[in-house]
Amino acid sequence: MIISTIGSTSRTRNGDEEIRWRSLARRGMLHSECESFDYVRLAPGTRFALRGREGIESAWFVVAGSGRLLEPDSDAPARALEPGELILLPDGKQGHLVSGDTGLELLWLAVMPRELSQSLPPRRPEL
Template sequence: MIVSEPAPPSLRGAGGTWRCLARRGMLHSECESFEQIRLAPGASWAHEPAHGTEAALYAVAGSASVEAGESAGRALDTGGALLVEARAAVRVTAGSEGLDLLAVRVLPADVASRLPVRVPELPTREQTPIFRPPTEDGR
């Protein structure tokens, strides 16, 4: 995963801002991205089936109405979380005070299960105290 340095939001619009805090760095990662979304009052964010990812949304501040498919809106308030299936159409519309969201997008299990097994490896000369796998004797 590639983690972004603090920077101004990547996208600005009348409806708010979006910033990718971390993203998939290679195909062998189930996590697609970690995003910060700020919606102005009444602005919307949508998750479409075409995105091909599942999402976990966490409301950092504010409130919103959530519409999923044909179902009526339900509330999402500060501290609330919402799990969105890969093939779901969901629209989040910010309440009167706006909404700060954190979104983690991941590949659905049926896709992730087809990825090769990953074992982090670094050549010995590139290992640091932060990443140094234990030896056979446990040290």
């Protein structure tokens, strides 16, 4: 398993929009339901697509800042986000975040869907 800190982040910039991210942990075994655990920081006014990868479910936890969650396939109004909010994104669903005036800091946990992890052979820990 790879483990790191948020001390040094990668950066993507498009005009005034900026996304910083850092992988905090990645799975290292076939039988791990946890795919990855990442830190993401959005500059104020940044739009960020919550697409994920096929076969992965996501949990996004708002650590700091504010923003809005937009669901493209829904008539629901944008949902306000603040610290402590949790966004659950099942496999195949999408959403967009727009960070507020102070930006937005998130933790992203990506896991295998239950249907997939249940089909794996039983684990046999080795000491």
